[in-house]
Amino acid sequence: xxxxxxxxxxxxxxxxxxxxxxxxxxxxxxxxxxxxxxxxxxxxxxxxxxxxxxxxxxxxxxxxxxxxxxxxxxxxxxxxxxxxxxxxxxxxxxxxxxxxxxxxxxxxxxxxxxxxxxxxxxxxxxxxxxxxxxxxxxxxxxxxxxxxxxxxxxxxxxxxxxxxxxxxxxxxxxxxxxxxxxxxxxxxxxxxxxxxxxxxxxxxxxxxxxxxxxxxxxxxxxxxxxxxxxxxxxxxxxxxxxxxxxxxxxxxxxxxxxxxxxxxxxxxxxxxxxxxxxxxxxxxxxxxxxxxxxxxxxxxxxxxxxxxxxxxxxxxxxxxxxx
Amino acid sequence: xxxxxxxxxxxxxxxxxxxxxxxxxxxxxxxxxxxxxxxxxxxxxxxxxxxxxxxxxxxxxxxxxxx
Numbered sequence: 001x002x003x004x005x006x007x008x009x010x011x012x013x014x015x016x017x018x019x020x021x022x023x024x025x026x027x028x029x030x031x032x033x034x035x036x037x038x039x040x041x042x043x044x045x046x047x048x049x050x051x052x053x054x055x056x057x058x059x060x061x062x063x064x065x066x067x068x069x070x071x072x073x074x075x076x077x078x079x080x081x082x083x084x085x086x087x088x089x090x091x092x093x094x095x096x097x098x099x100x101x102x103x104x105x106x107x108x109x110x111x112x113x114x115x116x117x118x119x120x121x122x123x124x125x126x127x128x129x130x131x132x133x134x135x136x137x138x139x140x141x142x143x144x145x146x147x148x149x150x151x152x153x154x155x156x157x158x159x160x161x162x163x164x165x166x167x168x169x170x171x172x173x174x175x176x177x178x179x180x181x182x183x184x185x186x187x188x189x190x191x192x193x194x195x196x197x198x199x200x201x202x203x204x205x206x207x208x209x210x211x212x213x214x215x216x217x218x219x220x221x222x223x224x225x226x227x228x229x230x231x232x233x234x235x236x237x238x239x240x241x242x243x244x245x246x247x248x249x250x251x252x253x254x255x256x257x258x259x260x261x262x263x264x265x266x267x268x269x270x271x272x273x274x275x276x277x278x279x280x281x282x283x284x285x286x287x288x289x290x291x292x293x294x295x296x297x298x299x300x301x302x303x304x305x306x307x308x309x310x311x312x313x314x315x316x317x318x319x320x321x322x323x
Numbered sequence: 324x325x326x327x328x329x330x331x332x333x334x335x336x337x338x339x340x341x342x343x344x345x346x347x348x349x350x351x352x353x354x355x356x357x358x359x360x361x362x363x364x365x366x367x368x369x370x371x372x373x374x375x376x377x378x379x380x381x382x383x384x385x386x387x388x389x390x
Contacts, residue, residue, distance in 0.1 A: 110360045122352040129350070304326055305357045306350040 003199050003243055004234035005227065014063040015235065017227050020165075021188035022067065024060045026051070029201050029232035030282055031136035034085040036060060037192040037229050039185055040070040041163025047077045047096070048183045048192040048229075050089025054144035057089025076160065078169060079150060080194025080231065081177040082107035084116060090148035099160065100150035101171050104179030113145040129306055132313035154181070172196060172216035174207040176231075182220065189226040196220070199233030199240045201281035203247060205289040208296045210252045217245035247277055251286070255293040265294040265303070266311050270318070279322065284315040325351040325385075326358045333364065333389050340389045341367065347380040355385050363390035 022038040037048035064071035079100040123130035173180030258268035269290040325346040368386040375382040
């Protein structure tokens with residue numbers, strides 16, 4: 001099924017939504033290749049997310065500045081969640097107010113870019129897991145990043161202004177991560193969803209519960225929006241949101257049946273037929289998703305990060321992605 | 324499983340207790356760092372002594388301070 005918005009090609013770079021709203025897309029939307037947004041009104045500008053490293057973020061900012069004089073100096077950055085591919089580039093906006101959910105700020109501190117770099121440094125000694133980890137995160141320049149944390153924290157739904165435009169910041173986590181936040185701009189009939197939406201790729205359920213994710217999809221579906229900018233993948237419509245919702249409901253049912261049958265999370269991940277989601281990218285994320293859902297169902301403890309990446313490397317080798 | 328042992332020791336320790344963890348599994352370079360960071364513990368130091376463990380394995384030494 002084609003889930004991209006018919007008005008927007010899925011091409012790298014700047015996409016003008018209209019009325020001072022933009023999206024920056026990074027195909028193919030896999031690990032670390034995130035989307036971001038720009039909202040302007042008058043001489044005011046707001047970024048929704050920065051990118052995984054400084055060179056990528058500077059490229060994006062240059063394009064924004066070519067498109068809008070208001071982007072010469074960014075007033076505000078909103079981080080939709082704490083994963084580095086949505087906030088590592090904050091340091092490229094030294095004068096901006098950085099707004100995020102309190103849980104996002106806390107988890108940013110727990111996952112600094114130096115830690116990703118240390119994992120990449122260790123990867124050559126870590127066999128197939130190390131190769132897989134490097135294939136996911138090796139393309140990015142974490143040494144370029146000086147972490148810039150949010151200076152303004154939100155706990156609940158909050159409305160901020162960009163010029164005369166309202167931007168509603170809507171916490172919907174924990175789902176993908178603890179602090180997931182939507183940025184809804186009614187005047188542009190646009191919502192920037194962060195990683196509540198992966199379009200054309202398997203979502204990663206780092207946190208759960210899945211019901212929060214389903215509720216977040218319902219919240220987006222109820223919005224008066226025409227343009228939906230996901231955290232990864234092409235700009236989409238409500239049809240794309242419905243598909244992500246469908247994924248969550250389906251995978252929760254599939255995982256629960258295997259949990260109740262006595263499988264462990266890895267056995268479940270390898271056993272689940274992906275069906276209509278088989279052609280979505282990064283299928284091995286079903287491993288993380290099953291681990292998180294099994295924890296939600298009552299399984300004790302969560303696997304270590306290397307156990308998850310080892311199992312994902314095995315899955316990717318066993319079930320290579322079809323072209 | 325270095326992280327499980329670390330977790331158990333820290334659970335029974337007072338805040339600011341310093342623990343030295345010895346490991347030979349290279350995965351500990353990721354898992355111990357990740358565990359400490361995610362749980363607010365401070366990784367004070369991390370060194371490797373080449374071939375210093377039994378069997379000629381590298382000895383990984385982590386110093387952690389409980390949150």
